[in-house]
Amino acid sequence: MIASFPGMRPNREILLLMAHGGSGTQAAVDYVTRPETVRAMTERLQLNKTSEHKHFQMLLRVIVHHGTPIKAEYVTHHMMP
Numbered sequence: 001m002i003a004s005f006p007g008m009r010p011n012r013e014i015l016l017l018m019a020h021g022g023s024g025t026q027a028a029v030d031y032v033t034r035p036e037t038v039r040a041m042t043e044r045l046q047l048n049k050t051s052e053h054k055h056f057q058m059l060l061r062v063i064v065h066h067g068t069p070i071k072a073e074y075v076t077h078h079m080m081p
Helices: 022-033 035-045
Strands: 002-006 013-017 055-065 068-080
Touching: 002 022, 013 022, 022 035, 022 055, 022 068, 035 055, 035 068
Parallel strands: none
Antiparallel strands: 002 013, 002 055, 055 068
């Protein structure tokens, strides 16, 4: 799961990358650092640099083989007020 929440101070945000194990967390980190998946995520969540900050929760499905993440794919998301 990838989630964005407001931070404790103005103009700050908290980005959480969570999984049941280290391989899932590694896949989430990879997902938010690859230009192609960030671009797809930004389009899907309708985020852009000029709008106000939107917070969300996104669920990924991660395929793991012998402890190594092979594939991470989008499942669903929820925009938070």
